[in-house]
Amino acid sequence: MRGILLSGGMDSIALAYWHRPEVAITIDYGQKAAATELSVAVEVARTLGMIHETIAIDCSALGSGDMAGSEPLASAPATEWWPFRNQLLLTLAGMRAVAIGVSELMTGSVASDGCHADGRQAFYTEIDVLMAGQEGGVRVSAPAIGMTTVDLVRTSGIPREILAWSHSCHTGILACGDCRGCRKHFEVMGQLYGNAY
DSSP, X not given: XXXXXOOSSHHHHHHHHHHOOSEEEEEESSOTTHHHHHHHHHXXXXXXXXXXXXXXXXXXXXXXXXXXXXXXXXXXXXXXXXTTHHHXXXXXXXXXXXXXXXXXXXOOOOGGGGGSGGGSHHHHHHXXXXXXXXXXXXEEEOTTTTSOHHHHHHHHTOOHHHHTTOOOOSSSSSOOSSSHHHHXXXXXXXXXXXXXX
């Protein structure tokens, strides 16, 4: 059985629509946008007929930057960087995956995520080997890692009305319009739909 880390953002929603895994896992790890991300993920999973699993664990004290509502650490490559975030999310999702029989976890990372070390193909190659070598043998993949978000959306064929549910803001439950996530959302929708957006 295949699963996806479904954050409620554009990339994970488009990937879910494209690949249609059986299970979606959403993690509330204490990020500022968790409530909206979760509500979007629930609706997307329901619409696509996927089993939806939620994991809630408050790691906010370990966060950094926009997603944690704090100043970025000195080592942050971007304002939304959260140390070891993708490793944390894959570890938590992998723990649940083993329990429910999911053998592959997909993530919606795209080419622009390469500004973080844990958004690059090298990271996914290494964590795939690490997790596959442990009990449960969960594999990790990032099918869109070489694509832009625009390419992913077009390839997925996701309808505009479902993509519009996505929540990209890093700072809270309502779009701030100014963070990197909001700016990306507006740019991508503009490239896809022009002034009609």
